[in-house]
Structures are given as C-alpha cells and as structure tokens.
Amino acid sequence: MSKVTVTRKKLEELLEDLEKRSDITASALVTRDGLVMASALPKDVDEDAISAMAGMMLGLGNRVGTVLKRGSVEQVIINGRDGFAILTDCGQAVLIALAPSEAKLGILLYEMKETANMVKNMFR
Amino acid sequence: MSRSEEVATRINNLIIYGLQKALWDALGEGAIAATALIGKELLEIMENDMGLKISGEQAQDMLNNIAGLLTNEFRMADSVQIEQQGDDKVVVNIKGCMSLPVEERLTAAGIKPFVCPFANIATAAMRKLLNVKTRITSLEISGDQCKITFETYEE
Numbered sequence: 001m002s003k004v005t006v007t008r009k010k011l012e013e014l015l016e017d018l019e020k021r022s023d024i025t026a027s028a029l030v031t032r033d034g035l036v037m038a039s040a041l042p043k044d045v046d047e048d049a050i051s052a053m054a055g056m057m058l059g060l061g062n063r064v065g066t067v068l069k070r071g072s073v074e075q076v077i078i079n080g081r082d083g084f085a086i087l088t089d090c091g092q093a094v095l096i097a098l099a100p101s102e103a104k105l106g107i108l109l110y111e112m113k114e115t116a117n118m119v120k121n122m123f124r
Numbered sequence: 125m126s127r128s129e130e131v132a133t134r135i136n137n138l139i140i141y142g143l144q145k146a147l148w149d150a151l152g153e154g155a156i157a158a159t160a161l162i163g164k165e166l167l168e169i170m171e172n173d174m175g176l177k178i179s180g181e182q183a184q185d186m187l188n189n190i191a192g193l194l195t196n197e198f199r200m201a202d203s204v205q206i207e208q209q210g211d212d213k214v215v216v217n218i219k220g221c222m223s224l225p226v227e228e229r230l231t232a233a234g235i236k237p238f239v240c241p242f243a244n245i246a247t248a249a250m251r252k253l254l255n256v257k258t259r260i261t262s263l264e265i266s267g268d269q270c271k272i273t274f275e276t277y278e279e
Contacts, residue, residue, distance in 0.1 A: 034157030035257050035277070048164070048251070052157045059154015 010122065011038035014115055022111040023103035028096045029119065030054050037093060054087055054094045061087075075109060088112045090119040133222060140239075141226045148235045156238045159260070160251075163244030167252065170245070178249050183276075184208045186253060190246050204242055214250075214258070216242055216272040227265055237263050243272045250276065 015027045015038055028039040030051035039047050061073035078085040084103060088095040095116050099108055125133070147155045170176045176193055180186030187206035194200050202220030209215055218240075221227075227237040240263065247258040257277045264271045 031259070032153065032157070033259060034160045035259060048160060052160045055157025056151050056154045059151035059157070062154070063150060063152050 007122070008038050011119070012040065014038075014118055015040045018097070018111060018115045022108055023099045024097045024108065024111070025100065026098040028054075029090070030094050030096065032058060032092060032094060041096075041098075050096065054096050057087055058089060058094050075112070077105075077109075084108065086112060088116045090116040092123060093119055095119065134225075137223070137226050137229075140223070141229050144226065144230060144239055145233060145235065148230075148238070153236075156260070159239055159244050160247070162239060163246075163248030164252075166241060166245050167248040178253065180253075183214070183250060183254055183256065186249060187214065187246055190242070190249060194242055194245070200241065206242070206246060212276050214246070214274050214276060216240075216246065216270075216274075218242055218270045218272070220268050221270055224265070224268065224270060227263070227270065231265065237265075240270070240272055243274060247274060 011029050015029065018024055018027055019040065026041045026045075028041050028047065028050065029037040031037060032055050034048075034052040034055040036047050036051045041047055041050065057076050058073060061076045065071055065073045072089075074089055076087040078087075079101075081101070083101045084097075084099045084105065086097050086099070086108060088097070088109075095112055097108070097112055144155075147158060151158070167178070170193070171178065174197075176197065178186060178189055178193070180189050184207070187208065191204040191206045195202070195204050200222050201218050203218070205217045207215050207217075221242075223241065227240075230237045238260075240260075243260055243263075247260075250256040250258055258274045259277070260272060260274045262271075262273045
C-alpha cells in the first residue's frame with residue numbers, strides 16, 4: 001500500500017471517528033488550494049466544487065480577519081436554515097463538517113478543533 | 125493581428141487582470157482554489173459549446189491534444205509544449221502567450237499569477253478524463269516565455 005493510500009486511510013479514520021463522537025453527519029479534509037484529501041460527504045455533493053469553495057472561504061475568512069484586525073482565521077461557521085457547515089483550519093488543510101441545526105455548536109467546534117490538531121500533528 | 129484586434133486584446137487583458145486582482149485581494153492564496161473551477165468551466169465550454177473534443181488515453185497524448193487546440197484553434201500563443209516528466213510532474217512551456225501582459229502586471233503588483241488557461245484546462249482535463257488530480261507548484265515568466273510546473277496525484 002502506498003504512503004498516500006495509508007495517509008488517506010488514516011485521515012478517513014479520523015473523519016469517521018469525528019462523526020461517531022459528535023452530531024456531525026458528513027465531513028471532508030481538503031487542501032487549502034482545493035484538493036480533496038479524504039471525504040465522507042454525501043454522494044450527491046460535488047466534492048471538487050466543495051473543496052475549491054472551502055479553500056476560497058478560508059482565504060476570505062483570513063482576509064476579513066486581517067482587515068478587521070481579528071487575526072488569522074480558525075473556523076468559519078455557516079449557519080444555514082437547514083443546519084451548519086463549519087470549516088476549520090488544519091494548517092495546510094481545511095476540515096469541512098456538516099451538522100443539523102439542532103446540533104450543539106459548542107461541542108461541534110470543540111470536536112472539530114481536536115480533529116484539526118490531530119491532522120496538524122500528522123503533517124508536522 | 126489588426127490594430128482593432130490589438131486594442132480589444134489589451135482591453136480584455138485589463139479586464140482579466142482586474143478580475144484576478146480583485147479575487148486575490150478578497151481571497152488571498154485561497155484564490156488558487158478557484159482555478160480548479162475555472163479550468164472545469166473552460167473545459168466544458170470547449171467541449172459543449174465549441175464542439176472541441178479532447179482525447180488521448182495517455183496523459184501525454186491528451187496534453188499534446190490540448191496544446192494543439194489552444195494554439196491552432198484559439199491562437200492563444202505562438203507555441204505550447206506540455207510534457208509529462210516522470211509519474212507525477214507535468215511541465216508546460218508557453219511562448220508568446222496572449223495572457224502574458226496579465227501575468228506580468230500581476231507579478232508587478234506583488235501577486236503570484238494563479239490563473240493560466242493552459243494549465244487550468246490541462247488540469248481539469250486530467251481530472252475528468254484520467255481521474256488524476258493536479259496542483260500547480262510554480263509559474264515562472266522569462267521574456268516572452270512562461271513555464272508552469274504542476275504535480276499530479278492519482279486517486
């Protein structure tokens with residue numbers, strides 16, 4: 001098994017574990033320039049488009065944070081009428097997670113940061 | 125190129141520069157992520173609206189096919205050579221590209237050029253037809269030539 005396959009497998013396990021211990025229903029890890037590293041998103045979601053959007057969204061968050069003197073972005077939260085979409089910075093990657101609107105946001109953010117730290121450590 | 129075509133090209137390049145600069149100012153390095161969507165859209169226009177067929181079972185054949193289309197059909201550059209080097213590297217050498225003034229202006233403004241129709245279409249085609257993902261690792265401009273290098277990742 002190649003190193004890339006092993007890394008992908010480990011990342012997929014991290015995503016599965018994140019979904020098991022929280023209200024997160026779908027998740028993915030993408031690079032900041034928009035490549036999918038590991039994904040557990042629904043089948044009808046265009047992974048390439050979402051990856052590109054996540055990279056852009058984090059970039060936008062960083063710009064807004066800089067202009068408004070809020071520092072570099074850690075998380076971007078989209079609070080939609082049908083649920084949450086949350087992006088978390090993982091260094092060279094972005095963790096994307098979807099959750100229903102009744103999910104406990106504080107716990108979601110905490111669990112995502114934990115997973116983001118694990119990802120950061122994997123690539124350190 | 126006639127005088128009116130030259131003026132139109134110059135104005136188009138200014139518009140493209142403005143769009144890219146605005147994208148960069150808003151998104152920073154996140155703008156690079158947009159190139160995957162740009163390439164996908166350009167490829168769809170070529171295939172669906174212009175009836176151009178990109179073919180080739182091997183990466184190099186397909187890349188040669190794209191280079192031929194962009195130079196002969198679109199006349200976007202004097203010459204384009206797209207070469208696969210090893211298993212995971214593709215180098216695109218472009219001479220006399222009509223987008224060169226845009227890239228030079230972006231570089232002068234301190235912005236890393238991130239949109240290249242050749243590289244973006246090539247990466248989108250590799251993704252769609254060969255199921256290979258790519259990432260641009262460098263874009264170097266020297267005189268009237270441009271060299272773009274990207275890495276490939278098989279799924």
